[in-house]
Amino acid sequence: MELVLAIAIGVLITSGTWLLLRPRTFQVIIGLTLISYAVNLFIFAIGGLRTGADPVLHAVAGDLAQYADPLPQALVLTAIVIGFATTALFLVVLLASRGLTGNDHVDGADGTP
Amino acid sequence: MRRFAEPGALAGWFTSARHPASDRADDGRLTNVPSLILCLPFLASILVYALRSHGRNVAVGLLVGTALVGLLLSLYLYPALAAGSVPHQTFTWAPSLGLDFSLRVDGFSWLFMLLICGIGMLVGIYARYYMPADDPLTRLCALLLAFMGSMLGIVMSGNVIQLVFFWELTSLTSFLLIGYWHHGASARDGARMALIVTAGGGLCLLAGMLLLGHIVGSYDLDTILAAGALIRAHPWYTPTLILILLGALTKSAQFPFHFWLPQAMSAPTPVSAYLHSATMVKAGVFLLLRFWPVLAGTDEWLWLVGGTGLVTLVMGAWTAIFQQDLKGLLAYSTISNLGLITMLAGLGSTLGVVAAIFHIVNHATFKASLFMAAGAVDHETGTRDLRQLGGLRRFMPITATLALVAGAAMAGVPLLNGFLSKEMFFAEAVAARNGAALDAIPAVLAVAASAFAVTYSLRFVRDVFFGSVSTTMPRQPHEPPRSMRVPIGLLALACLLVGVLPNQVIGPALHAAASAVLGAQMPVYSLAIWHGWNAPLQMSIAATIAGCVLYLALHRRLRRTDNTPLLGVLSGKRMFERTLTVFGADLPNWLLVHCFPTRRLQTQLLLIVLCALLAGGLAANSAPFARTPHWASIDPAFALLWLLGAACAIGAATLAKFHRLAALVMAGGAGLVSCVSFVWLSAPDLAATQLLVEVVTTILILLGLRWLPKRIEGISPDGPLTRTKRYRDLLVALVAGTGVASLAYAAMMHPVADSISRYFLEHAFTDGGGHNVVNVILVDFRGFDTMGEISVLAIVALTVFALLRRFRPAAESIDAPQRQRRRITEAAAAERQTDHSLIDYLVIPGLIIQLMSPVILLFGIHLFLRGHDLPGGGFVAGLTVAVALILLYMARGARWVEAHLRVLPLRWIGVGLLLAVGTGLGSLVAGHPFLTSHLFLPELPLLGQLPLASAMLFDLGVFCLVVGATTLMLIALAHQSLRRTRAAAAAAEET
Known part of the structure; x- marks a missing residue:
């Protein structure tokens, strides 16, 4: 389980970083999206992976060990929403830069691809 | 959460329980009055804004009413003050930081409260008729009320951090008020300049207060005021003093920070009269005097405060003579008068403090009335240019008389309040002689500045109201409405009453204020008009004669020139703009070009990634790593799921250049896989959020795709350099991916320490x-x-x-x-043929x-x-x-x-x-x-x-x-x- 998720995070980071270093704004935005998936999974995974744990308290709480760790979940939930806001902002900046410079290169000038 | 368990620093935010210390007020009935006085303006400000559809009378009524109530409540406090008690009110704010929200009214604050409320009321009445009829005035009144509240907050603060808070609040409201007519570029520039200078000074003040609090061990004003000897002997005294002075001197427009005040004259005249003559600029000198007992008396204080005051006094007065704008003249005159007060505070003598407080009141009254008179002239003639005005006494005799009285007070003519404080100032300048060489310089310069004051007062009164009738006025003037004259008249009356009967009118208040600052050191002073044929009187006569002569010599030339002789090169405005360009544009550019290897974002991103890799690598070097992977614990279905996810991610990476839509879909696929993983790993909330965010993000990017340029595969073949770069990036990405993957694996295999999650689980329901x-x-x-x-x-x-x-x-x-x-x-086409299209x-x-x-x-x-x-x-x-x-x-x-x-x-x-x-x-x-x-x-x-x-x-x-x-x-x-x-x-x- 842990190994699969770790490799998955690695693949997401690799693709994302590669895209981040590309010259086109659209590539960068997709790269950031992929990286944010990876980071969210990473933060979530730090709390330890649990399958089949109860996410919601029962009427009689019982043993606390049967519940999933709520803390990383709360952190990641916030991160997801903020990630959305950042993507939206970046998209609009991207569009504005495209309108101003006439191209979609991250440096504003079409040089080397 | 009733039992907030976090032992963090902010655990006690604003618990409004009354502090036991609040019983310090002797009179039980007074306990709530300070907070009432402070809260009223803010509440009224919100109310004015909420009632903005009800027009200007409601707005002005609330402003004037609030100021009046504040004035009456302040007067109500007087008996307690006179009896020697200091009404206190304390709320616990953040006790873990040692911060209380505390209000205290001593005689000195009380005098300021009277000024703030009294002049605020007059300005409200004046603004009602001054402002253009199509302005609903709600914004102006709301801002003025907020300013009044902030100013009251400064003078009533019993905690120095709280004082800085209100201090910055006045900078902010002043910014909004200067830029009130925000369609004008000069208003915006002036507002911005004032904000940068005064708020920057406020930040220095905050640092100074933190140092002060550190030295004393408390932010409570009373504790600090009692620790003067400790502070002066501390090795950090000088930095603390400089930081606090930076705050005070910027606010009071002292040289070399004076330039923002003339620029702030693009504010509406009621604002100039209120903020930039009577109250806000006085906050700086208020601070100097407030901390006089603990900071004054050292050589640093004498040279920094006294020196700055003296330079500002002379420079402001000299520059004021050569202004062509009525308000510009008054602004420089204000700078000069504030310099006078600063110098008095800087001398370090107790009589100097009394004179400074006295002059604060006097200057506020005559300068506010002069500003209002200048506004009336502007309102009636349509111009403020001294060269275009003349002979207005024929059209507006009442305003002319009132301006004459106030102008004479500014010049220091006997029987008016300005004369009395000027005499005290001269006495102090003479008393400051200590027998050293050149010790007469302050006294000589004081006489010179006083002569300049006579010259510019003459210029203000004579060039506008007397002489031949100007033919260049844009409008035919007549007397302004009565409600505009009443505030001017009341203030001019105050000048006269204080000038004639100082002991009866201002004596008790001045005594209360001065003894609040000086405590046991209170000197003996006399407010009489006639002290005999002594040095101050001789200096006064000399200054008046010199001023008149200077006016006669200059007044023809003044109508032609636009520059200030001698000091014109020292334009603070130009220096400010130069500094802004250097630090705002030139320096960053220079750094970018010379110290940073590239201006290209792509390369910068590469550098950032490399730095992150380096930092992560160094950190990982010292961390224990999990050794053997657990192959047995792999769930095949989960592995298959992520096989799909990984394929999507790699697909998105390869397709993002030429097939944007496909890349977007692929990235979405990777998102969905991580969403499924959340479900798998017992986090349904995350899965739901991730799914919906995925939908919204995809729609958003789809909407944006339309504006991107077309990119068609194979049109421009890649050169070898490009290919090399791509391989390099791939390598970097692979290193990053492997690094993060192993880090993630190590983190997951690390046993989870006992975290605060347990607390949340235990208390979520209960x-x-x-x-x-x-x-x-x-x-x-x-x-x-x-x-x-x-x-x-x-x-x-x-x-x-x-x-x-x-x-x-x-x-x-x-x-x-x-x-x-x-x-x-x-x-x-289809519409022409068939019905469906x-x-x-x-x-x-x-x-x-x-x-x-x-x-x-x-x-x-x-x-x-x-x-x-x-x-x-x-x-x-x-x-x-x-x-x-x-x-x-x-x-x-x-x-x-x-x-x-x-x-x-x-x-x-x-x-x-x-x-x-x-x-x-x-x-x-x-x-x-x-x-x-x-x-x-x-x-x-x-x-x-x-x-x-x-x-x-x-x-x-x-x-x-x-x-x-x-x-x-x-x-x-x-x-x-x-x-x-x-x-x-x-x-x-x-x-």
């Missing part, structure tokens, strides 16, 4: 009233964080909205896309979506309602509702939706923020810390006992805000296409 612990954490335990987060979301949405308003797409992407054009032509190509899905949208909305509400106990909550519900709306947009088109439904995203955002903050404040009112949730267990018919937490209301705020922010962003982007077609249609019609 204290938060919810079974969904994640939701309880978000809206209750960590509600403050969530509030910050939704604020960020709102700011981002507004930024997106604002950026898109000025959006200029590239020329080639303005036309409707090819497919849309074809559809339109086909539809036009291709334009309805989405009719079935559209109808389905339309019918489903109420269901989705209902589902969103369901998610919200169950959020506290089952997966769901404000975020998810808000996103669901936003998705429902946006689906409707997609199905039926923006025009159809907006014709049938009023979506007001901005209002949703506003309501959401208000709800969230309101819930937080509600718990404050109930006497609990900010955002404390309360659990109700009401018995409802049919439903039985329901646990309802007030956090639910907070969650409702989150919900509204998420709906608003998401729809705002999506709709703003979607509207770009409409705007372009509209603009194109309009252009086509014109041609």
Whole structure:
């Protein structure tokens, strides 16, 4: 389980970083999206992976060990929403830069691809 | 959360329980008066803004009424003050930081309160008739009230950090007031300059106060004032003094920070009269005198404060002579007078303090009335240029008389208040001689500055009101309305009364104020008009004669020149602008060009990634790593799932350049896989949020795709350099990926330490009233964080909205896309032949979506309602509702939706923020810390006992805000296409 998720995070980071270093704004935005998936999974995974744990308290709480760790979940939930806001902002900046410079290169000038 | 367990520093935010120390006030009836005086202006300010539809009389009435009540309440405090007690009021604020919100009124603050409220009232009356008739005045009055409150906050603060807070609040309100006529460039520039200078000074002041608090060990003003010897002997005395002085001298427009004040004259005249002569600029000298007992008496103090004061006094007076703008003259005269007060404070003698306080009052009265007179002239003639004015006494005799009285007070003519404080000043200048060489310089310069004051006062009064009638005035003047003259008259009367009967009129108040500062060191002084034929009187006579001579010698030349001789080169404004350019543009540019290897973002990103790799590598070097992978624990289904996810991610990476849509779909696929993983790993809340965010992000990027340039594979073949670069980037990416993967693996295999999660699990139901612990954490335990987060979301949405308003797409992407054009032509063709057309190509899905949208909305509400106990909550519900709306947009088109439904995203955002903050404040009112949730267990018919937490209301705020922010962003982007077609249609019609 842990190994699969770790490799998955690695693949997401690799693709994302590669895209981040590309010259086109659209590539960068997709790269950031992929990286944010990876980071969210990473933060979530730090709390330890649990399958089949109860996410919601029962009427009689019982043993606390049967519940999933709520803390990383709360952190990641916030991160997801903020990630959305950042993507939206970046998209609009991207569009504005495209309108101003006439191209979609991250440096504003079409040089080397 | 009733039992907030975090032992953090902010645990005691604003618990309003009365501090035991509040019993320090001797008179029990007075305990609430200080907070009442402080709160009234702020409440009235909000009220004025809320009643903005009721016109100017209501606004002005509230301003004048509040000022009057404040004045009366201050007077009500006088008996207690005279009896020697200091009314105190203390609220615990952040006790863990040693901070109390404390108010204290001693004689010195009390005198300032009288000035602030009294002149505020007169300015309100004056503004009613001064401001243009089409101005509703609500904004002006609301801002003036807020300013009044902040100013009262400064003088009443019993805690130095709180003092700095109100100090910066005055900078902020002053900024808004100077820029009140924000359509004028000079108003905006002046406002910006004033803000940069005074707020920058405020930051220095904060640093100084922190040092002071560190030295003394308390931020309480009384404690600090009692620790003078300790502070002066401390090795940090000099830095502390310099920082505090930077705050005080910038605020009081002392050389070399004086230049902002003349620029601030683009403010409406009532604002200049109130802020920039009578009150705000006095905050600096207030501070000097407030801390006089602890900071004064050293050589540093004498040279810094006294020297600055002397230079400002002479420089301001000299420059004032050569101003052509009436308000400019008054501004430089204000600078000069403030220099006089600063110098008096700097001398370090107790009599100097008395004289400084006396001159603060005198200057406030005559300068405010002169500003109002200048405003009346401007109002009636349409100009403030001294060269265009003349002989106005024939048209406005009453104003002329009043201005004559106030001008004479400014010049220091006997029987007026200015004369008395000037005499005291001369006496101090003479007394400061210590027998050293050149010790007569201050006295000589004092006489010179006083002569200049006579010259510019003469210029103000004679050039405007006397002499031959000017023919160059834009309008035929007449007497201003009576209500504009009354405030001027009252202030001029005050000048006269203080001048003639100083002991009776100002004596007790001055004594109360001075003894509050000086305490046991209170000197013996006399306020009499006649002290015999002594040195001050001789100096006064010499100054008056010299001033008159100077005026006669200069006055012809003055009408021609525009420059100030000798000092014109020292333009503070130019220096300020030079500094701004150097630090704002030149230096960063230079650093970027010379110290940073590249200006290209692509290379910079590479450097950032490399730095991150380096830092991560170094950190990982010292951390223990898990050794052997556990192959046995791999779930094949999960592995298969991520095989798909990895393929999607790699696909997105390879396709993003030429096949954007495919890349977007692939990235979405990777997102969905991580969403499934969340479900798998017992996090349904995350899965739901991730899914919805995925939908919204995809729609958003789809909307943006249209504006990107076409990119066709294989047109420009890659050179070898490009290929090398790509391999290099791939290598970097692979290193990064491997590094993070191993880090993640190590982190997951590391045993989880005992975290605070256990606390949340234990208390979620008992204290938060919810079974969904994640939701309880978000809206209750960590509600403050969530509030910050939704604020960020709102700011981002507004930024997106604002950026898109000025959006200029590239020329080639303005036309409707090819497919849309074809559809339109086909539809036009089809219309001629048959009844059905291709334009309805989405009719079935559209109808389905339309019918489903109420269901989705209902589902969103369901998610919200169950959020506290089952997966769901404000975020998810808000996103669901936003998705429902946006689906409707997609199905039926923006025009159809907006014709049938009023979506007001901005209002949703506003309501959401208000709800969230309101819930937080509600718990404050109930006497609990900010955002404390309360659990109700009401018995409802049919439903039985329901646990309802007030956090639910907070969650409702989150919900509204998420709906608003998401729809705002999506709709703003979607509207770009409409705007372009509209603009194109309009252009086509014109041609």
